[in-house]
Amino acid sequence: MKCIVGIVVVYFLLSYMFLPMLWTHYEHHPVMEKAAKRTVTSDGIPGDPLNVGLIGTKEELIRAIVLAGWSPADPITLGSSVDIVKGVLLHKPYADAPVSNLYVFGRKQDLAFEQLVGGSPKERHHVRFWLSPELGQGDRPMWIGSATFDKSVGFSHRTGQVTHHIAADVDAERDKLFDDLQRAKELIRLYQVTGIGLTVNGRNGGGDWFYTDGEMTIGVISERNRLVTAQPTMEENPKPVEWKNRVWHALKGK
Template sequence: MNHTTLDPSRPRKRRLRRAWQLSLVLIGCYAILAYLALPMFWTHYEHQSKLADMPMVTRTAQGIPGDPINVGLIGDQHEVVCAILAANWHPADPITLRSSIAIAGSVLLDRPYPDAPVSSLYYLDRREDLAFEKPDGRSADRRNHVRLWKVLDSGQEGRPVWLGSATFDRGVGVSHYTGAVTHHIAPDIDAERDQFAADLEAAAMVDAKYQITGVGPTIAGRNGEGDLYYTDGEVWILRLTEGCKKRSSPAEILPSPLATEIKDQIFRTVTNAIEPGASAP
């Protein structure tokens, strides 16, 4: 009489194999959902279709992905400069030996330098066309700042289109990637985007505003210096008043698709859970 000896480890191996197979299926479903299906629902350029194929991240001089694009302006250069100056932001000085010494003195000695230079970032293979800042305190250690690139001579409204990256410098330190002395940015780049927009609106320089898809929802992004950032991934486009004339009523807000609004609400809930108040408007 033959007796078959059963391997007591076989059921356990089968369970492990099935668990591994199920894990692969779940990971695959997540990847399809997160990177293919859901972005198709909230990707939108209905108000500025010519921006659909443009990259939404800047680059450093070394080619490292830099700060994401998160703001845009509609208007010619005179209107852009006039609107930002009206919002009490200052044009950044060019980087020279003199300005480099001046910003070092500002940070070390806590001296005012509202026009301090900003490091260059690159978009569409060129450095920023314009850069502005607004100090947060006495020195250039902490400041709001924005870099802007003209990307279209004529957009959907028949006016020039600018894209930019607005971030908040929270202090001077050393780059996580290169070891160079640099400013570190605050992680909530949506807050700086919203601050820039609010300042221009408060100056009555905005006719209308709307969103387009930017870099996409990101919880653990890294810029060109290795600084952490998070964002709902939207770019707020501000249509400036023509001829730098002040608007007598609040800016019109053009609606985004429902899927985008739902995504933004979910993202705010997630970021507020991580850091309460981080994404408050």
């Protein structure tokens, strides 16, 4: 019996204390240690994880995202709400469909972008951004964000309201955004810091399941959107983080 208790104690110490400590890192951007790690809904329910960040001015960010093939989302109005319902029901494209409001720093997103999949706003890649000069570098602010994929429209598991449901693999959406930005030759540097942390059974504000390696990828936009001819510098993660990510991707089958 004592042996079993000992094994359980060691397991919990390793799983919930020592290993997470080894995997937590902010060496490339120390101030991010104090940053928010996920969004919240208007009801205060924890929402989607914050998994992306971009450093640059508002104008640089908008231009970079648009050049990468994403469209700015329309604000939520009666007209845009009617249009998105029509788009879903009639399978009509609406490339600038509004996104629901999520909150960081006590306010809704400052900017949002999307990419339609197919001919309806039912499925789309999308990302929300919140401005934070305090988290930036020098005189260039940070835009901390949450990138997820809307896979369908249905009812919230928590409130019963009509909402989009997200795909569980939020890392895939994070990586897609930065792949698009690199193809557009808009980034000069990439690195990661700890975001929400390794999560196997997360739930967002609508009750949708998600999982993640827990890393937040941050990109530095080329000043004035000058075309970048070389691949952006990718800063290495600490070895324990690399080992964790390799095991995680092996378990995912990628």
